[in-house]
Amino acid sequence: MEDVKIGVYICHCGLNIAGTVDCSAVAKYAGSLPSVVVSRDYRYMCSDPGQDLIKNDITRLGINRVVVASCSPRMHELTFRNACQEGGLNPYLYEQANIREQCSWVHDDKKVATEKAKDIVRAAVKRVYFHEALEVKEAPVNPNVLVVGGGIAGIQAALDIANGGKKVYLVEREASIGGHMIQFDRTFPTLDCSECILTPKMADVGHHPFIELLAYSEVEEVSGSIGQFKVKVNKKARHIDESKCVGCGVCEQKCPWKVPSEFEMGLGKRGVIYIPFAQAIPNLATVDAEHCVYIQSDGKKCGACIKFCEAEAVTPETLLNQSDQIVELEVGSIIVTTGYDQFDPSVISQYGYGKYDNVLTGLQFERMTCAAGPTGGKIVLNSGKEPESVAIVHCVGSRDQNYHEYCSRVCCMYGLKYAHLIKELANAEVYEFYIDMRCFGEGYEEFYKRLSEEGVNFIRGKVAKVTDRAISDEEKGKLMVVTEDTLLGKMIRVPVDMVILCAALEARSDADKVASLFTLNRRADGFFLERHVKLDPVATPTDGVFIAGCCEGPKDIPDTVAQASAAAAKALSLISKGTITLESAIANVDETKCLGCGRCEEICTFHAPKVVSKNGVMVSSINETLCKGCGACAVVCPTGAMSIRHFTQEEIAAQVGALTELS
């Protein structure tokens, strides 16, 4: 190693450190350590004059290692690294000793704290000796963006990026974009028609020159890393000629086979060849191959759609010979907006969902009140009659450690929304069963007041049971909602015609698959993990992959749109910079020691090390854009060939040795 000259700087941080630690004593002590050529203490090292001390010593005294003993490196490591760089020293030849958060702020005995500070400084000095200058590398960023999931979050993100002049691939697994929002009737609290506000955006997506929409497609494989992802997308076969189909819908009308419609939440049917809803984007028919009699009989039976399609978009060729296609995309960043699933309340047998008629979930009720829905916008019972009374039950599967411990955030509001719609469309008596009313957003509390004025009955109590067993004549033919009215302190039985269950929003059933595809973590509640819950809610621990909308946790439309735009901004910021700075403290292979055993390749979650042949010898090679520097590979390396720059075994061992020196 070249002649090492260490400069040590002890910060007082006003009285934050100096109040407990004798800084000048520590500075004096540091000056006595080997290779330390200058040791100073100063009031505020992070200030300009403080930083100048370092820069001047680099120039005048030729110091080539710097230790600052001050606050936590999580606060100012970057500040002092920059100061070193500005002074002409490689920023990685710097080490910070934490004598504030982990010393002066947690101990009160001055003598003890000063001794501890000396230990910490000594260890930092020993460690910085072994630091090496590291190159700061950059890699280019592919300006294309992939958005996964075509609900409102995906649509918003895609439009924001495309409007910024950058290319977006929007992948959606259903036949049309729109997600759950296109299923809603009205949105709270303004009662805007959901379709009316969403379809213009959907149309924009369909037409936008910078958006390539891959609907009825799913991501199969993702490789690479930030700036250069390679993605394989499976374009599922619609079994029609997309260039000819005009979306007239005649095929669906003529299709003799009907199956329950997923879009209509089981309340209505669709054809086996179908367009999911009127304003579908893309406006194309899709054949459900599993149920198609023509396909299943190899072309022997049916074929009605072929006969009636005037555009000749459905042919025996498309039905029988079209297969899924793999499309390969190259993008620089990915935004995951895969949305949520509605909790299935049939597991709560006490609520009678699936057992009694006229017990519905929220999404089913949305379809009912929708003018274009299966009941033509009429609120009706199974019998076809209008209900005279409706119960709306909150917290079904939410705030309940037997199902989901979290609050689903939107149910109180949509419960109020339904109450309003019921009053407007059916003028029935409405009973809201709640535990707490959560009306936190803009206009939300005012909406709650409005519903009180509309004469909705609010009963505070978590519903114990929904039953059809009548104990009096008035109850015959009705559903009884049984609960304690906790504000009255009495049991109450409310006979109603219809029960709507505000079912929880939960993570998608295939969230595990999505998580492993994009290297995302799942939180304990099942949703995807953000980088920091407060300060970085759309980034994830995987650089270049962002999340937005309900896949990150239940939220309303305003928050979803805000997150989507935030994720788009992050993507655009990456593209704007054009390059990414690679982590310098990453794995490094000493090929003279490497046996090519492959343990590093096996243990790495990010697929950074790969055993390859170099000059006829098998050795490990690190993909520097993938490596995060976690250190796991170095631990399992049997020969010590693998090390992590800036965290080498030598220097950490030196630090440990220095700490135990005087014990």
Add this chain to the structure above:
Amino acid sequence: MDEFEPQIIAFTCNWCTYAAADLAGTSRIHYPANVRIVRVMCSSMVSPMYVLKAFEGGADGVIVAGCNYADCHYIDGPVKCDAMFSRLKRIVHMLGLEDERLRRELISTSEGVIFAQVIREMVEQLKKLGPSPFKTKMEAPV
């Protein structure tokens, strides 16, 4: 006679436990000064060699701390650390060190209080156990 003050070396991961220790500081939660913290990027970065070196140097106790399973910045670092740790525990046991001297902790970013509590507990325990058997330096034969 001076009361025995045990020395603890704590390996803490940058994203969670180191941050928790910082949080204890910003919250001014006091705890005994017996601990010296070594910052690693992930608990999976801790090599058994570091822990053995700490004991060799005379440390009375060692803590290997990192994120909870769902929080890891590197996705599954804690799992990898667990695998190393179970083997390390056996070695440390074979060396004749009491089980209480080596601890594995999962402390996340917001758990400053827990960090301080763990240090307090371990100092108490080690005071009862006494100095590490490796503390006495061997005198070279004359």
Add this chain to the structure above:
Amino acid sequence: MEILSPYKEATDVILEAGGEPLRLCYQCGICTGSCPWNLVRSFIVRRIIHEAQLGATDFESEELWLCATCRACVQSCPRGVEIIDVMRALRKVVTELGVAKVPDALRLSVKNISGTRNPMGEEQEKRADWAKGLNVKPFTEGTELLYFPGCYPSYEARDKGIALATVSILKKAGMDFGILGVKESCCGELVRKSGNEAVFQSLVESNIRVFTETHVKRILVSSPHCYNTFKNEYPDFGGNFEVIHSTQLLLELIKEQKIELTKELNRRVVYSDPCYLGRHNGIYDEPREVLKSIPGLELIEMPDSREEAVCCGGGGGRIWMETKKGERFSDLRLKQAIELGAEVLAVACPVCMCMYKDSQLSVDKGEAIEVKDITELVQEAM
């Protein structure tokens, strides 16, 4: 006028007595909604917890003694509050600190248990009298299975059939089993739930000592209450034994063909899940499979079955207390069985059996239905 203020000292006393779970309650009221008491009268469980949270408990209230510990509330509770433990803690405060009077009937039964190891107050020496003339061997070291009938099958006329049927089946199956007879003490399950921790612990000590001395490994019980306490509570006191309920053993014997059910029992049968087999220990299928193995038996599911089964009202020490007519859940349950046209109400618990046989005397057409333990039905089919 007195305005209520939180009384922390009272809350602390309750917490110390084991009421810690009350901290978690967020007052949603589903406990009240699920409680079978609200089928017959008003019993606001949620309010009792809130009063305890604020130290405003009325220790003199009879409501503290209503809980039959059926677990319907705990099962539904979204915060996982162990409400039964809170009730137990309140009762413990009354019993141990004397802040109010323990109901007389309960006090008497606990006194009997303390004295002669059974709630009836019968002589301890007569504990094995039910087995006279049956040639049942005493349990000694090396015997494979200990049959522990419990207080009710041993002393209670209505429940004796259970012990007799069990022994008959075990013999026919060629099982190596024995009884401890007069060395047995009450298992203590109901005593603990009624708030008397001291008597409970002395019973546990006594039983564990006897079991350990005779090297007991596997215990067959007739009562789900004994099952629950041996399995889930005795280990805390160092007593680790393998416990099996009679319905579980019956299923084993049927599957292994150690007993053969050859006689047809052409009856319409309903089964009421005992709280301590079902909600407390998750055993719902075995009793049903045993019943379905009986040739000719038609098993009809009751409304409110399995996790939603209605309690007989005997748990928590309530079997020893007086319940007003019109407030007995066992009456309701029996009526449900009769309305279904059942000829037999099958039970798997001696406490249930007592409660339902009592109800037969007061419910309309109660005599028309038979109340039988599953072991009795199996024996009839052999």
